[in-house]
Amino acid sequence: MVERRKPIRIKDAIELVMEWKCRGEIEWVSIDECDDRFLGEDICADHDVPPFNRSPYDGFAIRSKDTYLANQSNPIQFEIIDEIGAGQVSFKNIGPFQAIRIMTGAAIPTGADCVIMLELVKEIQINHKNYISIKRKLKPGENISFQGEDAKQGQTLIEKGMMINPGVKALLATFGYDKVPVIRKPVVGVIATGTELLKVNEPLVPGKIRNSNGYMVESQILRSGAIYKRYENQVDEIESLLSVVKQALDECDLVITTGGVSVGDYDLLPHIYEKLGAKVLFNKIAMRPGSVTTVANCKGKLLYGLSGNPSACYVGFELYVRPIIRYWLYSQKPYLRKAKARLQTDFPKANPFNRFVRSKLTYEGDRCLVEPVGLDKSNVVTSIAWADCLMVLPGSTRGYSKDDLVDILLIDDQIGSEEPWIEIERSTKL
Amino acid sequence: MVERRKPIRIKDAIELVMEWKCRGEIEWVSIDECDDRFLGEDICADHDVPPFNRSPYDGFAIRSKDTYLANQSNPIQFEIIDEIGAGQVSFKNIGPFQAIRIMTGAAIPTGADCVIMLELVKEIQINHKNYISIKRKLKPGENISFQGEDAKQGQTLIEKGMMINPGVKALLATFGYDKVPVIRKPVVGVIATGTELLKVNEPLVPGKIRNSNGYMVESQILRSGAIYKRYENQVDEIESLLSVVKQALDECDLVITTGGVSVGDYDLLPHIYEKLGAKVLFNKIAMRPGSVTTVANCKGKLLYGLSGNPSACYVGFELYVRPIIRYWLYSQKPYLRKAKARLQTDFPKANPFNRFVRSKLTYEGDRCLVEPVGLDKSNVVTSIAWADCLMVLPGSTRGYSKDDLVDILLIDDQIGSEEPWIEIERSTKL
Incomplete structure (x- = not known):
């Protein structure tokens, strides 16, 4: 007699799976290996950004009050008393009608409260001294990037669980993270089952097809942010399959099998769950494709029985495996x-x-x-x-x-829900 | 006197850069290393998919014409003459009122033209022989996945230049690509310039900031599908900078510098282009941020001078570097x-x-x-x-x-335009 399974709602299936969600631990990797990893700690600003008042342009640092009367018909002259390259500092103090040449990114010298862009001044020499002539009025703070305006010391900039993109990596570099705390990627065991499966490098023979589901699932695992461990394709033979599933459960954080979850004579996974003493959370879902998607739990680890049909397998992964991986990685939006x-x-x-x-x-x-x-x-x-x-x-x-x-x-999105x-x-x- | 640069349109800047676009060559990698790479050849079906008529369900293969008179009040019996597991073939021929037990994925035996699902039959024994009893009429072809219905032999399934995602990887496995032809990733040299730059592991000192642009650009390079080669941060000193830029041009497919492209006294890149004999395609674009984005060409290789401002640098990369990388990778949609x-x-x-x-x-x-x-x-x-x-x-x-x-x-999208x-x-x- 064929087993009659009772399908459950997608909603309930997700809830049953997510009861077993858990978080990964932190590991430290070089900043050069952190791309696309998930942050294991909040990034806090350990210093103000910018760390000092600085000039966003090439120009001259001056006192704004000295420009008060400047206009097109009344140019005002400032004596150039020093020059600051980016990365340098000036120890001079700017007094009345004095200017210091300043490069993009350099620190504003003491006494100055604004910067006039290079393009807006005329440089002149009088008695072998260098001057600039200015024809407009500047406001206090004009053309200054103020200390802490990007980020204040102690401020949390990025929360853990965010995927490291180019902008996050720039922040990590800014705050001196040569080692970056990321969440260890979960290891997902992959076991393709079915006597009909050939390896990718085997020639076709009648009645057989090459294993493509295993490769597809492995690629989905990588896209989700985890890593996979591949086990040999399994023929439909219960003892060897049981032994491989046991091994995978020992070695991995979760395990996926493809194929063999239906109700046919060669569908061995139901027997495997029984022999393992695994608790089957569900073995039928009211959805197409992927209705035979099965999830069991064995000693706290999830054991997924995905369908042998490629599309059913694909959808089953995205709906029920991906959120477990993303939750592990501390994502706040683990779903598609x-x-x-x-x-x-x-x-x-x-x-x-x-x-x-x-x-x-x-x-x-x-x-x-x-x-x-x-x-x-x-x-x-x-x-x-x-x-x-x-x-x-x-x-x-x-x-x-x-x-x-x-x-x-x-499905190509990295933001989630x-x-x-x-x-x-x-x-x-x- | 400050150099007055003439800004050009974004449209013209992109055209000038794309005049120097070129395509990368093919390299072969293991299927296990092909994720997110760009296909170097079209994937053609070297066999029909499915490779034979097969059963999408567990059930019994029979002749549809024998079910012609079956209905709820007239069950018809078929003798079970064989059983085919997935991956097996039957050498028996199905005659009138005979059935062969067939598993999901197995080849349809000779003589049969339809499959009845396991759930719809009643199994019975008469005189120690096994029969099934059927209460409904089947159409020729019912529940058969026909040879070639997914893909016909010789059909081009995926064109080169497509990024390998889980579905593409499944196709590669199906067609036996244990080695996959992908486009070699271009090597992009990255040189961060500016005397103000500290390394990521150096403590802050007055007037200096850590190099974050370099790391950001490297991450953008990886996201675009290329690889980077990092050169030491360069202080604003022309001879050492020139020598590093020359080395990078020798060793890489294209080169990016950050910083030093404006018109200030410490902006050395314009002098570097001159000393290299590089042709400056443009040095000012009518856009914000990123107006100082400069691109030069030196002996056929592109030399990008991105701004030292993080956002200007970021935008300059996405608009002018990314399409060159994606075109190299044979993408048909290289733009954002x-x-x-x-x-x-x-x-x-x-x-x-x-x-x-x-x-x-x-x-x-x-x-x-x-x-x-x-x-x-x-x-x-x-x-x-x-x-x-x-x-x-x-x-x-x-x-x-x-x-x-x-x-x-x-910017997070992988499809492009x-x-x-x-x-x-x-x-x-x-």
Whole structure:
């Protein structure tokens, strides 16, 4: 007799998985290896930025009150008493009608309260002394970048859990982080199962196909910010599979198998969960593709049984594995980023299931448009390559039409969402 | 006398740079190292996918014509004559009222033209023989994934220049690419200049700041798909700087300096270009920040003089360096992806210059909204970390208001645009 499984809601599946979420620990890496890692501590300013009042331009530091009477018909002359290159400081004090030549980025000398740009002065010599002539009035503080205006000492600039992008890296350098605290990447074990699977370098033989799911999932793991550990493809034989799953659970932070989770005679994963004494959180979800996505927990570690169908496997990963990885990395937005878009094609046929359709987002004016890419059968690999989002079509007794407003989940995005996409009660067919 | 530079349009600057674009050569890497690389050859299907007619479900392969009379009150029995696991093939031929048990993914046996799902049959035994009983009619081809329906042999599936994402990697595995042809990453030399610069691990001293631009640019280089080669920070001394720039031009595919490109006494890059005999393509652009962005060409190699101001440096990279790198990688969309969004704040002050404002994109319904992040002074580093787009505010005699529709350029996006953002003639102040 075939086992009849009871599908649960996406919402409930996510909740059951997230009960087992945990946070990773900090490790320190060189600033040269920190790109795309997730910050393990807040970045606080240990000094003001800028660290001193400085000039944003090449020009002359002067006292603004000396320019009070300057205008086009009344140029005022200032004696040049010193010159400050960037990185240098002047020990001279600016007195009345004195000027110090100053370079971009250099510290404003004592006594000065403004800078006039190089382009706005005329340099002259009188009695072998150098002067500038100024024809406009300056305000106190004009052309000065004030100490601390970018960041005040002690201020938290970036919170932990943020992915390190070029701007974050610049901040790390500014505050002297030659070693950067990042969250250790979780290690995700990957075991592809199925007697039909060939290795990538094996020639095709009748009835067999090459393992592509394993490579796809590994790439998804990397994109999520984790690392993978690959185990040998497994034929549908229970003892060897059990032994590899045990080994992976010992060696990894979480484990993914692909294939073998359905109800057929060769679907061994249900038996593996039993033999492991793992608690199966769910083994059927009211969604397409990916309804057979199974998650179990074995001694606190998550063991994912993703479908052997490429698209089901792909969607199962993005909805249920990615948030666990991103939460581990302290992301405050572990779920796929959500948006809405106007559907560009008709889906006239009613479908009772919540569908995740591999799609492409385009922008027209300030509007988001979405259309499916290629076929949307769960075994079609090519469309995964072209998709940059998943369009969500909730189960419904009617179809969908062009210009309907639909939810989309962005899969290339690095920002994420605080909350997952979940179905509205009435749209769920269990 | 201060040099008066003539600013050129963004449009013209991009054209001048892109005249020197070139393509990288192919190198072969292991499929395990191909993530985020750019494909060096089209991926063609070397076999049909699926490679044979196969079953998408667990069930029984039968002849549809034998089910012609089946219905709820007239169950029809089929004798089970064989069983095919995934990866196996059956050498039996299905005759009238015979069935073969078939697993998901297995090849359809000879004689059968449809599959009935396991859940829809009743298994029975008669005289020690196994039968299934069927109560519904099936159509020819029902529940069969046909050979070549995903991809036909010889079909081009992915064109070169596409970035390898999880879906592309799955295709590579499917077609047996244990080695993958990718474009060699260009090597970009990075030289930070300025006597004021400290190394990241040096303590602050009066008048000096740590080099953050170099690290930021290196991170931008990685995000664009290239690799960097770092040279020692350079003080403002012409002979040593010249020698390092020469070395970098010898060793790298293109070279970036930060700082020293303005018209001040310590701005040495203009002198370096002269001594190198480099052709300066432009040294002033009608844009803010980044107006001093300079690009020269030395014996066919591009030499970028980016500003020492972090934001100017950042924008200069994204507008003028990124497309050269992406074109090198065979991307068909080398420029930043463009969209439009509704401005969320007022910019009441008129500004004659085309401004690129570090901003954040949010989605509301199917609409894109944009607002600036933090201050927008060109020396503010913190806002770069938070930005995911650049809002473009063309130079104008009036300001901008909330709800105005503005152009945005997405900086975290991996898709890009075929055409760059360019100013409309009337909006350009030169």
